[in-house]
Amino acid sequence: MKISKLVGYLSIMVFVMGAGEPKLPQVFVIGDSISMQYGPYLKQYLSGFCRYDRKRAEGSSAEDLDNPAGANGGDSGMVLGYLRVKLDDPAFRPDVLLLNCGLHDIKTNVQTGERQISKELYRQNLEEIYRLLAAKGIPLVWMRSTPVDDAQHNVNQKSFYRYAADLAAYNAIADEVFASKGVPVIDLHQYTLNLGTNLYIDHVHFDEQTRMLQAAFIAGFLHAIL
Numbered sequence: 001m002k003i004s005k006l007v008g009y010l011s012i013m014v015f016v017m018g019a020g021e022p023k024l025p026q027v028f029v030i031g032d033s034i035s036m037q038y039g040p041y042l043k044q045y046l047s048g049f050c051r052y053d054r055k056r057a058e059g060s061s062a063e064d065l066d067n068p069a070g071a072n073g074g075d076s077g078m079v080l081g082y083l084r085v086k087l088d089d090p091a092f093r094p095d096v097l098l099l100n101c102g103l104h105d106i107k108t109n110v111q112t113g114e115r116q117i118s119k120e121l122y123r124q125n126l127e128e129i130y131r132l133l134a135a136k137g138i139p140l141v142w143m144r145s146t147p148v149d150d151a152q153h154n155v156n157q158k159s160f161y162r163y164a165a166d167l168a169a170y171n172a173i174a175d176e177v178f179a180s181k182g183v184p185v186i187d188l189h190q191y192t193l194n195l196g197t198n199l200y201i202d203h204v205h206f207d208e209q210t211r212m213l214q215a216a217f218i219a220g221f222l223h224a225i226l
Contacts, residue, residue, distance in 0.1 A: 025226050028094035029054035030073045041215035075104035076125035102145035106166040126177045142178045144189040157203035186221050
């Protein structure tokens, strides 16, 4: 058999074999620094089940977790702005968009007591995020924001405060918005509370063991729905 015919035959075989392989669904993650930290474990646990991707690092977000840039989705307004641009790309059509925002929204100015994003605007932003995704036919899975301990946070972070009562209120707003639209919700907040105490390494971020457990919890949920 001539080399050219052999190459052609093998090319056809590779194409046919490849065509028979199922394409794994893609999960795209948008979240804050919490998601950046459990992300490598989530990617590992989803291997063979899903293709994992997330908002990419373009700035200093990995070094300064409190000032969102690049991979850090930031507050709900930042997420909305990102999606308005990202959804214009016809190649961006994940099978599931896994989303969380909230911890940056409840950042509280030490002098004025003003929240970074008001409750009313938070609700509006979530409604608009859903509308944009639904218009493109992209399924959404919402993630409830992880716990805040007032004393732990505000002793270790002096440039802004966060409060558990605010977090509960903003989580409740998201619950209302997404329950009304039938969006699946992963309750990472309650799951993390159930892990016990002494989980934090600073004002709001978690130790490696907690990150691994959070990722496993999320992966189990995604395995069940995909």
